[in-house]
Amino acid sequence: MQTKLIEFSNTQDQTLRGIITLPNWEIKKGVICVHGFERSTTTEKKFKILGNKLAENMIATLRFDFSGCGISDGDF
DSSP: EEEEEEEEEEEEEEEEEEEEOOSOOOOOOEEEEEOOOOTTTTHHHHHHHHHHHHHHHHHEEEOOTTTTSSTTSOOO
């Protein structure tokens, strides 16, 4: 499986960051993981485990953090 850091800007010109996990072979589906109140999908271990398990089943995952959370810029 491949894991990559991605960055994109929101409407307030803040850099939001996420981690995409891709299967080694064919991608059959994709899942976007978002966190709840004051959590982070990029630093919480359970989201990493979930992404790895899904990649084993040919499902790509994007785990990204909203403004001011985890590894994204901004003020929560």
